[in-house]
Amino acid sequence: MFFTFFLGFAFSFIGSIPPGTLNLSVLQLSLEGHKPAALRFALAAAIFEFPYAYLAVTFEELITSSPWVISNFRLLAALVMLTLGTINIVTYVRPGSLPVENKKNGFRRGVVLSILNPLAIPFWMGVTAYLKHQGWLQLNSTIDDLGYVSAISIGTFSLLGSLALLGNVLSPYFKSRRILNIIPGVVFLILGLYALVQYLMNG
Numbered sequence: 001m002f003f004t005f006f007l008g009f010a011f012s013f014i015g016s017i018p019p020g021t022l023n024l025s026v027l028q029l030s031l032e033g034h035k036p037a038a039l040r041f042a043l044a045a046a047i048f049e050f051p052y053a054y055l056a057v058t059f060e061e062l063i064t065s066s067p068w069v070i071s072n073f074r075l076l077a078a079l080v081m082l083t084l085g086t087i088n089i090v091t092y093v094r095p096g097s098l099p100v101e102n103k104k105n106g107f108r109r110g111v112v113l114s115i116l117n118p119l120a121i122p123f124w125m126g127v128t129a130y131l132k133h134q135g136w137l138q139l140n141s142t143i144d145d146l147g148y149v150s151a152i153s154i155g156t157f158s159l160l161g162s163l164a165l166l167g168n169v170l171s172p173y174f175k176s177r178r179i180l181n182i183i184p185g186v187v188f189l190i191l192g193l194y195a196l197v198q199y200l201m202n203g
Helices: 002-015 021-031 035-063 067-071 073-090 106-115 120-133 142-165 167-175 177-202
Strands: none
Touching: 002 120, 002 142, 021 035, 021 106, 021 142, 021 167, 035 106, 035 120, 035 142, 073 120, 073 177, 120 177, 142 167
8 A cells, every 4th residue: 555655646746747837826826925825726736636536547447448458558558658758858838937826816726727637637547557557556446546546636735835835946947847847758758668668578
């Protein structure tokens, strides 16, 4: 259970690093001196990450039960990770282009923007499928699922909460998106290459 929690937390934390609507919104609130609102925003985002991740785990189980998917999973896992890594590295946002948020309703804004961010579902489907196929993740019961998804939610809050509390320190790095995209991008590319090598060696 501990390793399951660690995997969910680690990939959630890493996956939340690339600057996007949610973390840049938290950063903006923090930089403008609205840390309580930034923390409420982070909490809302983390709460909504939970149902999205749970849906992703459910759909992943349905999709990967297909015989065709099972027989070609190494290749599919490699392609998913390589795609995630490439997207993270090549995506660009102009430095300093932080969104303007409502200062008084951090939680409400977090809810709205989280609902409008359903890309979490395909992301967690791909990551979960990869981790399970490598034998690193075992989800054999509802308790396992909930523990894993809870870790994902906590990992999201940890990254966003860090931005809320340390906005002045971290803002130079988040304004230079290319630098931060390298971190998760390289991780996903390494995992993708690892799966691809496995496919080629055992294919």
